[in-house]
Amino acid sequence: MAQIGQILVDVPTMQTNDPYSYAIPTELEHQVQVGMRVIVPFGRGHRLVSGVVVGLSDVTSFDGKLKPIETVLDLAPVLNTELRQLADWLATTTYAFRITCIQTMLPNLLKTQPKRQVQPTTTLTPAEMATYFPEGAPRDFDATKLDDATVAGLLKLQRAGKVEVVYEVKDKAAAKTTTGIAPALTPAKLQEIADKVAKRAPKQAELLVYLAQMPADKVVAQAAVAKKAGVTPAVIATAADKGWLTKSTLEVYRDPFHQPVTPTRALKLNPEQQVAVDRITQAIDGQQSKNFLVEGVTGSGKTEVYLQSIAQALQQGRTALMLVPEIALTPQMVNRVKARFGQRVAVLHSGLSKGEQYDEWRRIDRGEATVVVGARSAVFAPVENLGIIIMDEEHESSYKQDENPRYHARDVALWRGQYHHCPVVLGSATPSLETRARAAKGLYTRLVLSKRAKAQPMPTVHIVDMREQLKQQGDSDFSEPLMTAIQERLDRHEQIVLMLNRRGYSSFVMCRDCGFVLKCPNCDISLTLHMDTHSMKCHYCGHEEAIPHVCPNCHSKKIRYYGTGTQKVQQALEKLLPTAKILRMDVDSTRRKGAHERILRQFGEHKADILLGTQMIAKGLDFPNVTLVGVLNADTALGLPDFRASERTFQLLTQVSGRAGRATKPGEVYIQTFNPDHYAIQLAQSQDYERFFVTEMHMRHQGNYPPYYFAVQLTASHEEEAVAAKAMFQIVAALKQGLSKDAIILGPTPKAIARVKRKYYYQVVIKYKQEPQLRPVLEQIRQAAQVPARHGLSVTIDSEPMNFM
Structure with missing residues (x-):
């Protein structure tokens, strides 16, 4: 009986979770394996599409003649059993298609487009x-x-x-190669020739002696042979011509670690750290899928707890996976992990080149790397035999993917912990309310680190009322107390971190005569002025245009810049403090590969006095000479129409405050705000997370928000507003018919930013506690949305959205 492959095909216009049956050609029978990618003919036109083998059998329910598989794209499966099961679970929980989930798991270089x-x-x-x-x-x-x-x-x-x-069909995955050298004769014969040529050709003799000492079965890179034997490539070429050695193609890995690191040893733990490591170690030893919340104040030594727990897993011959929320954090964290575990560490994040990502992925897949550190997508790393999964700064919203499949890395980590029977460690100074509430219910084991690791005091936090400053010194980005503190630190050769959560030069450009604000032609949002490129930019769609000098509406020349961005603050600081060296870190200054690492290295080497940046500088950075942190505007997130606005503000202020006074010198923090009495700002001043948790949970309970309710957000978008709105009203009618009366349905309403990239967005939010019919109803909506999607109407489903904006 001919072998039949069950193939999940990748057809964007009409996706399905059901595989199609294809005949496996005779010459490929028993060669094709589950988890391989293939090219198959699809549809009446026999167009070729890529797909993934999800099953093999000898029978099919299809009556007609089966089309044969065209070709295989891989010599070995790209998905192991665990990742195939994970894709199925992910498709169910995120309302995505299985093939989309599989594509998400693969590195970019393994994604092929015919x-x-x-x-x-x-x-x-x-x-x-x-x-x-x-x-x-x-x-x-x-x-x-x-x-x-x-x-x-x-x-x-x-x-x-x-x-x-x-x-x-071209597979884009290309391995990097170099020339490899192997001895072609026995060690005795090579030594004999070396003795004969020693006088007339000493360099050839040196090479022969080196070859005689090489293992017979090992191929060594030519560059390494030339260096160790002290010879030139010409000498190696001569030896090859004479048949003393053989040359071959040797695959080499691209190295994403651009800086050498000094090895470190385990530090002595304080009692709280020791308790945390002991509890986690027990779970590793017992192969228990226990979940831990390590709730530790900033500077409490959470990283050392992680490293010693990883060491325990490695000791047992198991592997470790560690997630960090942003690329900005990966250089420092990777260097710490690499310093402890050396060549066993692989790194995965979007800041690497495609080649580097591919090489690291294969090192992991081949079992050559046993510790993986990376950002969100690293949660899918093909690591076998996991002994521990760690998620640092677990509260961060960047762990949630904002396109299909809309997964949260924490949920995937917990699933993999169950699969491998290993502990999952969630760490944060300011855990998300959902995680902290689960710990309160006993679903997670809470491990508290209440003191800084080296017993340093927490920084002193001052709140500066900018309403008073406005009366005293007019409109300025810097209050008098903050400027005085900055000058003191510069005089003492100490370093300063300043955070402003808005990039660009100014927030918008407005005409003072008619009030016209320059908006993006594609989005319902004002353009941001960028002085470095002398342009107006949209941070949503990337639209760019020249800075206007005359109002396009009334032709007045009274065009003014309003609001503040990191570029404007940098210029103002350079005027106020001409001797200070300032580094800026935001999305614009870190576009180039390796920019995050370069900026942080310069600051760490004290080549700059002030690090100015957006929220990417708020977390995880550890510089012993930073004694002052300034938050220029604490209100940026507070005014957003988002139920998590207070939580995000508290987390951000607490995290950025924790960058000060991490070594022997005491730290100080100045928070500038127009809302000094807001509970999020008041409790951030006292770093009182527990009180904030109780206060915010009360607010969530009153508003029926997570974690008291689950939530799903459905969004419809189209270039015509009426089409998007009509689709959303039809969806609401289907929801009301299919769900119980206990479900709270909010909407439909236009989104907070109603138009992005020339499309209008309408949304509905469902809040529920138990809704058995929710999944089938949403699956029906998703399937029905595929036909209008061909005509530009997009419907998305986001389970547990990070915001409702």
Whole structure:
């Protein structure tokens, strides 16, 4: 009986979670494995699409003749059993399709897109050639980039058999190679030749002696041979010609660690740290899928708890996975982990080149790396035999993916912990309310680190009322107390961290005569002024245009800049403090590869006095000479129409305050705000997380918000507002019909920013406690949305959204 493959196909216009049956060609029988990627013909036009083998069998329920698999893309499966099961679970919980979840798990270089070309099969008339093949050669066929008349004409030619579409499938994954050297003769023979040529060719003799000492079965990179033997490539070439050695292609890994690190040893733990490590170690030893919350104040030594717990897992021959929320944090954390565990560490994040990502992924897949550190997507690393999973700064919203599949890395980590029977450690100074509430219910074991690791005092936090400062010194980004504190630190050669959670030069440009604000033509949002590129930019769609000098509305020249961004603050600081060296760290200054690492290294080496940045500098950074932290505007997030606004403000202020006074010198923090009496700001001043937790939980209970209720957000978008709105009203009608009366349905309403990238967005939010029919109703909505999606109407489902904006 012929072998049959069950293939999940990747057809964006009509996805399904059900695999299709394909015949496996005789020559490939028993060679194709589950987890491999393949190319298969699909549909009536037999177009070639990529797919993943999810099953093999000898029988099928399909009555007709099965199409055969065209080709395989891999020599070995790219998905192991665990990741296939994880994809199925992810598809169910995030209302995504299985193939989308599988694509998300693979590194970018393993994602392939067939390229289509249309070419003549017979001699076309001169008129046809001029119309459809003006360059006289095959042309790329992308219906989205061709006008309707051209597509219609090509379809007629295709039906007449005059043209055909050729699919070119290229796997983009390329290994990096170098020349490898291996001895071609026995050690005794090589030594004999070396003795003969020693006088007339001493360099050849040195190479022969080195070759005689090389293991017979090992291939060594030519560069390493040349260096260790002290010879040139020319000498190696001569030796190859004489048959003393053989050359071959040797695969080498691209190294994402650009800086050497000094090895470190385990530090002595304080009693609280010791308790935490002991409890986690017990779970590792007992292979228990226990979940821990390490709630430790900033500077309490959570990282050392992580490192010693990882060491315990490695000691047992198991592996470790550690997640950090942002690329900005990875350089420091990776260096610490690498300093402790050396070459066993692999790093995965989007700041690496595609080649580096691919090499690190394969090192993990082959079992060569046993400790993986990375940002959100590293949670899918193909690590076998996990002994511990750690998620640092677990409260961070960047752990939630904002496109399909809309997963939260914490949920994936907990699933993998169950699968591997290993503990999951969630760490934070300011845990998310959901995590802290689960710990209160006993679902997580709470381990508290209440003191700083080296017994340093917490920094003194001052709240500066900017309403008073406005009366005294007018509109300024810097209050008098903060400027005095900055000058004191500069005089003492200490360092300062300043945070302003808004990039660019100013928030918007407005005409003082008519009030016109320059907006993005594609989005319902004002453009931000950027002085470094002398342009107005949209931070949502990337639209860019020149800075206006005359109002486009009333032609007045009274155009003024309002609000403040990091660029403007940097310019103001350079004028106020001409001798101070300032580094700026925001999305604009860290676009280039390695920029995060370079800026942090310069600051760590005290090549700058002030590090100015957005929230990316608030977390995890550890510089012993930083004694002052300034928050220029604590109100940025407070005014947002978002039920997590207070929580985010408290977390951000607590985290950034923790950058001060982490070594022997005491730290001080100045928080500038127009809302000095707000509970989030008051409790951040006293670093009182527990009181904030109780206060905020009370507010959430009153408003029926998570963690008291589960939530799902559905969004419809289209270029025409009426189409998006109508779709959302139809969805609400389906929800009301399918769900119980206990479900709270909010909406439909336009989103807070109603238009982005020329599309209008409408949303509905469902809040519920138990809703058995929710999943089937949402699955029905998702399936029904696929047909209108071809006409530009997009419907998305976000389970447990991070915000309702």
